[in-house]
Amino acid sequence: MRTLSLSALNIVLPPPHAASRYEELWVEAFRHQQPVRLRGDVGGLVRNVVRSRAKEAIFGDLLKFVNIAESRWLDLTTKERVKQDEVDERVSIPDSFRPNLHSVFYIFFPKVHRLVFATRVDQNNTLSPLMAQALVSKYLNCPQNLAKYGEVKVTIEPDRETLERIFKLKRLKQIELEIRPPNALGDVERELMEFLEQQNASVYRQELVSDDPAGLQLSEHTQLAAKVAQSNGYVAAKGENENGRVEELSTRSHPYQNKVTYESNVHLAQDVFEEAANSVIHDVTRPISKRK
Incomplete structure (x- = not known):
């Protein structure tokens, strides 16, 4: 048995509020995307923008990784920090490679301006709500989007x-x-x-x-x-x-969290996530009504 954990973000544009604007916002951010810094030497990216058949949702992955160029190296033999010029001389890694990759699923629902994402797929693929908030906020508030749409507010959905x-x-x-x-x-x-x-x-x-x-x-x-x-x-x-x-x-x-347990030899993690995401959306977007 495995457990998949989900959380959600509320994404709010300046008015007018229309689903088409939220979809355009997400797609244009992807078009202009550059890696963003989440914390220290940890970077992030959005991978894939795939529209559902009914065009009611956008699917993809949120990524986090380590920026090697910003990392300090240790020599385990001497217990001393290695000078950068020595690292550059001995270590040969393509400039575009990044280690310690974590990848989690996301689904963006433009109509209700919510993004549901996995905080944990397995022990090698995790992303905290705070890091997801930082990633999505920086992703959407790229210079090109800011000029066209204004500042986008991204809030972590709390538990109820x-x-x-x-x-x-x-x-x-x-x-x-x-x-x-x-x-x-x-x-x-x-x-x-x-x-x-x-x-x-x-x-x-x-x-x-x-x-x-x-x-x-x-x-x-x-x-x-x-x-x-x-x-x-x-x-x-x-x-x-x-x-x-x-x-x-x-x-x-206290971020909102939904945990789903499933049998990995019977169900695919992404299928389980997609089904659970619909339940999360129903929960966090329930209209607030006055007492009668």
Whole structure:
């Protein structure tokens, strides 16, 4: 048995929000792509842009690797660092080669502007949500795309449990949320977009603090705004749990994760991933509705 892990990113363009623009954005970024730095000597690339038959999704792989030119070399015999000129003299590796390759699947859904990717295919192919966010953000915000589309915001989809834990804190002392205009997937999102557009605002921020022994009593409006913020910004809170212990919670700290177990001698990892990705999309794009 093997386990495949999936996470998701929310990709938001400046308006207008149309699926065709998101598809064009992704394809044009691929056309202009250059390797990007993710962290230290770790680099990244997007490999393949394959449209589904129904043209509702784009398939490919996210890659990470080590940039040799930026690496320092060690001589195990002397335990000393090797000088670069000696490395250049003795080590012959083509300039285009990169070691320690990790490759994971991705599917981009332009209509709902979400990208689902594997954080773990096996022990040799992994990519953390933070690195995926850095890779996709730099990939999409290449100079050519910035000039044509404006800055693209890429947010890691958080798990849905963190916000529920915030709401259930016995004494909620403080809550902070930020929303950047989302695509209008539901009534609440549409109202927030209209609210911001009417005032020429690009970001919505709200912070509530209470010294009352009972803590904050969040209105329905604030709770709905927080649900939008978890995918289109962030929610952070501080309060006391049932045991009187202070907890600090943030949607930024808890990425969404979906784990699928399968038999590798029966199913292909990519087939399992594609099926699971549809389940992830259904989960993270559920429209937010007001209580009736």
